[in-house]
Amino acid sequence: MAAAKAAVLGQQNAEVPGAQREARPLLTGSEIVCRALEDEGVDTVFGYPGGAVIPLYDALPRAGFHHVLVRFEQWAALAAEGYARATGKPGVCLVTSGPGATNLVTGLADAMLDSIPIVAITGQVIQPLIGRDAFQEVDITGITLPVTKHNYMVNRIEDLAPTFKEAFHIATTGRPGPVLIDIPKTLFLQKHVYSYPETVFRRGYQPTSVPNMRQVRLAAEAIAKARKPLIMAGHGIMLSGATELFREFVEKTGIPVVHTLLGLGTFPESHPLGLGLMGMHGHKQVNDALDECDLLLNIGARFDDRATGQVSGFAPNAFVVHVDIDPAEIGKNVRTDVPVVGDAREVLKLLISEVQGGRHDDWMAWIDSRRNRVLDEALEERPEWPEPYSIIKAIAKATGGEAIVTTDVGQHQMWAAQHFGYDFPNRWITSGGLGTMGFGLPSAIGAKIGRPDLEVWAVIGDGGFQMSCNELATAVQENLDINIAVINNGYLGMVRQWQDLFHAKNYSEVKIGAPSFEKLAEAYGIAGMTVRCDAEIEPAIERARTIRGPVLIDFVIEPEANVWPIVPPGAANSGMLHQQRYEG
Amino acid sequence: MKNRHILSVLVEDHPGVLNRVVSLLRRRSFNIDSITVGHSEQPGVSRMTIVVIGRGEEVEQAGKQLYKLMEVLKVTDVTPLNCVAHELALIKVAAKSQTRSEILQIAQIYNARVVDASPSTLLIEATGPEQQVDGLLSMLKAFGIRELVRTGPVAMMRGSSTVGIKESTRPERELAVAGNGASPHAN
Numbered sequence: 001m002a003a004a005k006a007a008v009l010g011q012q013n014a015e016v017p018g019a020q021r022e023a024r025p026l027l028t029g030s031e032i033v034c035r036a037l038e039d040e041g042v043d044t045v046f047g048y049p050g051g052a053v054i055p056l057y058d059a060l061p062r063a064g065f066h067h068v069l070v071r072f073e074q075w076a077a078l079a080a081e082g083y084a085r086a087t088g089k090p091g092v093c094l095v096t097s098g099p100g101a102t103n104l105v106t107g108l109a110d111a112m113l114d115s116i117p118i119v120a121i122t123g124q125v126i127q128p129l130i131g132r133d134a135f136q137e138v139d140i141t142g143i144t145l146p147v148t149k150h151n152y153m154v155n156r157i158e159d160l161a162p163t164f165k166e167a168f169h170i171a172t173t174g175r176p177g178p179v180l181i182d183i184p185k186t187l188f189l190q191k192h193v194y195s196y197p198e199t200v201f202r203r204g205y206q207p208t209s210v211p212n213m214r215q216v217r218l219a220a221e222a223i224a225k226a227r228k229p230l231i232m233a234g235h236g237i238m239l240s241g242a243t244e245l246f247r248e249f250v251e252k253t254g255i256p257v258v259h260t261l262l263g264l265g266t267f268p269e270s271h272p273l274g275l276g277l278m279g280m281h282g283h284k285q286v287n288d289a290l291d292e293c294d295l296l297l298n299i300g301a302r303f304d305d306r307a308t309g310q311v312s313g314f315a316p317n318a319f320v321v322h323v324d325i326d327p328a329e330i331g332k333n334v335r336t337d338v339p340v341v342g343d344a345r346e347v348l349k350l351l352i353s354e355v356q357g358g359r360h361d362d363w364m365a366w367i368d369s370r371r372n373r374v375l376d377e378a379l380e381e382r383p384e385w386p387e388p389y390s391i392i393k394a395i396a397k398a399t400g401g402e403a404i405v406t407t408d409v410g411q412h413q414m415w416a417a418q419h420f421g422y423d424f425p426n427r428w429i430t431s432g433g434l435g436t437m438g439f440g441l442p443s444a445i446g447a448k449i450g451r452p453d454l455e456v457w458a459v460i461g462d463g464g465f466q467m468s469c470n471e472l473a474t475a476v477q478e479n480l481d482i483n484i485a486v487i488n489n490g491y492l493g494m495v496r497q498w499q500d501l502f503h504a505k506n507y508s509e510v511k512i513g514a515p516s517f518e519k520l521a522e523a524y525g526i527a528g529m530t531v532r533c534d535a536e537i538e539p540a541i542e543r544a545r546t547i548r549g550p551v552l553i554d555f556v557i558e559p560e561a562n563v564w565p566i567v568p569p570g571a572a573n574s575g576m577l578h579q580q581r582y583e584g
Numbered sequence: 585m586k587n588r589h590i591l592s593v594l595v596e597d598h599p600g601v602l603n604r605v606v607s608l609l610r611r612r613s614f615n616i617d618s619i620t621v622g623h624s625e626q627p628g629v630s631r632m633t634i635v636v637i638g639r640g641e642e643v644e645q646a647g648k649q650l651y652k653l654m655e656v657l658k659v660t661d662v663t664p665l666n667c668v669a670h671e672l673a674l675i676k677v678a679a680k681s682q683t684r685s686e687i688l689q690i691a692q693i694y695n696a697r698v699v700d701a702s703p704s705t706l707l708i709e710a711t712g713p714e715q716q717v718d719g720l721l722s723m724l725k726a727f728g729i730r731e732l733v734r735t736g737p738v739a740m741m742r743g744s745s746t747v748g749i750k751e752s753t754r755p756e757r758e759l760a761v762a763g764n765g766a767s768p769h770a771n
Binding site: 205327328331332 | 656
């Protein structure tokens with residue numbers, strides 16, 4: 001009744017002259033938001049309603065996209081991230097003002113550090129109350145300034161549609177990132193004609209995608225001269241959709257590839273030139289190769305401290321070529337000899353035609369000789385506990401390595417990074433830069449909704465799972481086939497490991513109790529299993545794969561299992577420690 | 585070596601742009617010595633003059649980070665360029681009848697003007713390079729400085745060259761510091 005009355009009023013107060021003559025309908029601000037999302041091709045919005053967005057939710061049932069009701073706003077942002085990482089399309093989340101908006105902050109920071117395109121919509125209090133400490137008012141554009149690529153508060157109804165166009169453009173181009181749009185409740189209720197801009201132009205935003213050819217030639221010359229070249233493959237290769245070009249480039253030059261944490265999946269680890277994880281928990285031969293290489297070609301990675309270790313000891317003999325779309329990353333952490341600013345895809349296209357074909361057999365043999373055979377043998381052991389490595393390898397084996405794997409942060413994340421063997425892009429979804437506990441389950445929900453054709457495994461620690469296990473209800477409500485592997489050691493394992501190794505085993509506040517996860521699964525109406533020995537791993541995984549809907553497996557592992565190898569904090573990668581237990 | 589650098593920053597005149605610039609420099613631990621903002625010759629474009637203290641590569645990084653803000657159109661480190669960098673200071677100095685004429689003489693030496701007076705004070709307006717204002721202040725200190733406000737410098741290149749941006753659809757943008765060859769386009 002009230003809505004109908006407002007509509008009549010809106011017609012009479014048409015702001016655009018001749019609107020009725022041209023019969024262009026007036027839309028409410030809420031309808032404009034929905035239309036803009038539809039015009040951007042959005043099929044899913046992760047959200048949570050509240051006071052300031054009630055008018056927007058009023059329009060949602062008529063919108064052409066699916067709304068997923070999460071159980072906590074933070075997980076809406078992370079589900080949107082999971083969706084974005086699995087599909088390559090921007091993720092969208094929608095929450096109310098005040099606490100709804102502040103709960104997004106961690107997710108935005110996560111997307112910012114990992115360069116994930118997210119468009120976050122927050123409701124704001126009505127315009128006359130802004131700045132008056134109104135109920136559920138926070139300055140969310142102020143709060144999110146450092147954790148968004150850009151943000152907006154929309155003040156006029158006519159700016160609404162253009163703001164969405166610009167926000168999606170900024171989120172998805174250049175170095176992708178989260179963009180937040182704050183909309184006062186007043187605007188949802190006003191009316192305006194809908195017109196979605198075709199193009200965006202911002203004077204101050206002109207990302208460089210095609211590199212300077214002179215720099216590309218310098219990079220090619222360095223590659224031609226190198227005897228022990230190494231490629232550091234970063235997330236940027238995936239973000240630019242360049243994995244096939246990258247493979248062509250690697251196979252032509254014969255240069256081995258090491259992966260950053262987020263670079264896993266850019267080049268197959270099963271390929272003879274794919275070496276896998278570098279850095280703090282990188283493979284021994286990988287960090288040894290970094291120490292030894294005479295050319296390091298970084299494509300699309302930002303020399304994060306967990307990847308480099310102590311910078312002064314990082315790749316000490318290498319001539320450094322750094323390809324990055326963000327010029328601010330060049331020379332920020334590591335001295336660079338040849339910077340190449342551009343989109344990885346554009347750079348690789350040019351570089352492929354500039355480089356000569358090559359092989360590096362001696363260098364590959366040297367790298368192979370540095371493998372930690374002892375560790376490989378250790379994997380064959382079958383202790384009384386389910387070995388964490390074996391769990392990850394069993395999931396990889398059962399799914400043919402084709403599953404999407406999401407994780408939280410900590411030991412289970414590192415085991416999953418080391419031992420799955422990622423051969424495909426956009427299947428490894430982890431919180432790299434921010435290291436957000438609770439990431440695994442909501443990102444699995446987003447990933448499964450984005451890629452229903454792929455099997456999804458959320459590998460989660462017992463600590464992180466207790467942060468976001470409320471999202472089981474979302475997974476049930478959406479009836480998602482998600483397999484959850486809780487790697488349960490009863491500890492906040494990575495902190496315990498640091499206390500073990502670097503704080504004289506002073507286990508301070510890391511013993512963490514938990515409910516029975518099997519019974520928790522039952523409470524949510526989903527299948528739950530508990531695995532307590534190695535022999536039960538594969539059958540449990542196989543059973544989980546046959547069950548429809550969410551499934552939880554609680555893998556109760558050795559409480560004090562550590563992640564090996566590890567570079568101690570502050571040390572160079574060459575100072576990494578290896579598994580003492582199995583040292584000969 | 586840490587040095588003072590004067591950055592001329594052209595920005596779109598949008599709400600909150602000063603907040604974005606200052607917040608960025610703060611969170612990346614760049615030390616702001618002074619900052620001034622005002623209109624430029626182009627409608628809709630403001631000009632900031634930011635004095636930061638840091639090593640050359642740190643200041644280059646600050647410039648690159650500034651370019652990441654949507655509103656930032658051009659960043660120029662004018663320190664190594666031949667430029668005029670002047671600030672304005674208002675100084676309220678204690679003045680008795682015995683000291684008033686001496687203060688006036690000192691002001692004259694520094695090309696400063698007396699813009700207000702009271703039985704116990706003189707209000708002096710000084711403009712010029714920061715060192716000149718520093719010099720004036722050190723001379724006036726003995727009389728008792730009751731109140732002081734300084735703007736920090738604004739800077740402009742001498743001769744016909746400008747830091748302005750051309751009104752083109754794709755402005756060529758560069759950060760005029762000795763760098764490693766990377767052009768600092770925003771991304």
